[in-house]
Amino acid sequence: MAIEANGKVFETDEEGYLVTLADWEPVVAEEMAKEDDLELTDEHWDIINFLREYYEEYQIAPAVRVLTKAVGKKLGKEKGNSKYLYGLFPYGPGKQACRFAGLPKPTGCI
């Protein structure tokens, strides 16, 4: 599978995750969101950018529980709960947000 945008082709795996992390551009997230009938807001981008920074630092995509705790710490307690995160990413903050961010599926996500 692949996503086409900006005149480029971004290869994805059978679950829709970007094959090459380094290929990622914001337009990838926008196109993936469009396919999921979501419009990305600043709140979505806060999480996507957070995930990319987390991966950069630790070389793994965090589990949802870890993401929730870390978001609470960085972006405020009112955002560090699964209700808020599932509100933004209905298919699951781990799976869907990591996919938008160009990361592999979170470790521990089945």
Add this chain to the structure above:
Amino acid sequence: MSETIKKFMYLNRRAPYGTIYAWESLEVVLIGAAFDQDVSLAFIGDGVYQLLEGQDTSESDMKNFSTTYKALGDYDVTKLYVEKESLEERGLTLDDLMPLTWEDEDDDWAEKDSIRLVSRAELADVLDDQDIIYSF
């Protein structure tokens, strides 16, 4: 869910690269951390090399996963036992290892050390106290 919490120990005995053991162990720890058990890691023998500061895999074809150990605190894995004798036999001290910490949410996110330097005899007691030991 009320389940009995068991003590899980992951015993790391091998150098980080050259075999897949160290990375596999780390992945199992991260996956297992979702199950709210009492998790500890121990590093003995060449396993202490897994925690060395300043690892560089650019000359090999393996991913440098050493920074992933720094995520363990986020996964509530906060007990990393390092055997003193193993360090000494390799001419190493605690200062040669990555500083690994966890943040205590109940203590205003205070940073606390995850690495616990123990003697061979002390580690034997820790191992004796475990319910399940995985050796990598």
